[in-house]
Amino acid sequence: MLDCIPQEVWIDILTRLPIETLIRCISISKSWYSLITTPTFISQHLNRTTAANNDLLLVRNYSDNSKKEHYSLHFDNHTFDAYKTLDFPFMTPNHYFRVIGCSNGLLCLSDDQFYYNHTMILWNPSMRKYVNLPWPRITFNSHALFMQSIGFGFNVANNDCKVVKVVHLQETCGYKAPPKVEIYELTTGSWRSVNPMGFPYVVGERSS
Numbered sequence: 652m653l654d655c656i657p658q659e660v661w662i663d664i665l666t667r668l669p670i671e672t673l674i675r676c677i678s679i680s681k682s683w684y685s686l687i688t689t690p691t692f693i694s695q696h697l698n699r700t701t702a703a704n705n706d707l708l709l710v711r712n713y714s715d716n717s718k719k720e721h722y723s724l725h726f727d728n729h730t731f732d733a734y735k736t737l738d739f740p741f742m743t744p745n746h747y748f749r750v751i752g753c754s755n756g757l758l759c760l761s762d763d764q765f766y767y768n769h770t771m772i773l774w775n776p777s778m779r780k781y782v783n784l785p786w787p788r789i790t791f792n793s794h795a796l797f798m799q800s801i802g803f804g805f806n807v808a809n810n811d812c813k814v815v816k817v818v819h820l821q822e823t824c825g826y827k828a829p830p831k832v833e834i835y836e837l838t839t840g841s842w843r844s845v846n847p848m849g850f851p852y853v854v855g856e857r858s859s
Contacts, residue, residue: 658686661686662686662692662695665686665687665692665696666692666695666696666699667699670696670700670756670777670778671777673687673696674778694810697755697756700756706726706727706728707724707725707726707727707734708724708725708726708727708731709722709723709724709750709753709758710722710723710724710725711750713747719739719741719742720739720741720747720748721736721739722736722737722739722776723735723736723737724737737776738776738779739776740774740779740781741760741772741781747762748760748761748762748770748772749761749762749857751771751801751802751803751814752802752803752804753803754803754804754805754812755805755812756775756776756777756778757773757774757775757805757812758773758774758775758776759771759772759773759774759801759803759814760772760773760774761801769786769791770783771783771784771801771814771835772784773812773814773837782837782840784814784835785835785840785841785842787816787833787835787842788833788842788844789816789818789831789833796820796821797818797819797820797821797826798818798819798821798826798853798855798856799816799817799818799819799856799857800816800817800854800855800856800857800858801814801815801816801817801857802814802815802817803815809838811836811837811838812836812837813834813835813836813837814834814835815832815833815834815835816832816833816834816835816842817830817831817832817847817854818830818831818832818833819831819853819854825853826853828850828851828852828853829847829848829850829851830847830850830853830854831844831847832844832845832846832847833845
């Protein structure tokens with residue numbers, strides 16, 4: 652029966668489904684798995700989902716009793732109705748994460764209030780998957796005190812998520828400029844240093 656329906660019709664149908672349903676569809680057959688996991692299909696589904704849900708707000712709550720953060724999506728309207736509760740898989744007994752940014756269904760979280768034990772995570776709450784980022788090249792152990800800002804975004808040129816870390820090393824009378832800059836790319840799973848091209852300014856602590 653599936654062979655009787657053109658693939659473009661199936662793509663149109665599948666891109667209208669919520670991500671939770673698509674995850675179940677992946678296990679139906681190898682052909683569906685191949686189709687749903689292609690970058691082209693993912694991009695089409697993302698564009699359609701974004702267009703339909705562009706009025707959602709992310710809310711984070713922290714409970715001292717459970718030592719766990721709670722995330723949920725709400726409609727951006729006068730009643731602030733709940734859309735979905737997200738299952739946060741990380742325990743936070745002594746600290747909390749802050750949201751660096753969100754893009755294409757991914758959240759970038761960081762607990763960079765502790766430079767000596769810094770954790771960064773890329774989390775896809777719909778897919779219930781996450782990636783712990785490796786340690787960057789510049790750390791408290793390698794460079795002592797520094798000031799940093801972190802950014803997160805999606806590069807449409809190569810369909811890749813990137814985390815940018817801007818670091819100013821501490822000097823006797825302040826912080827050094829230009830900064831040192833590192834970029835993490837999801838496709839490579841590693842950090843690389845980039846030349847800030849003589850950027851003469853100091854980026855403030857935890858600036859967006």
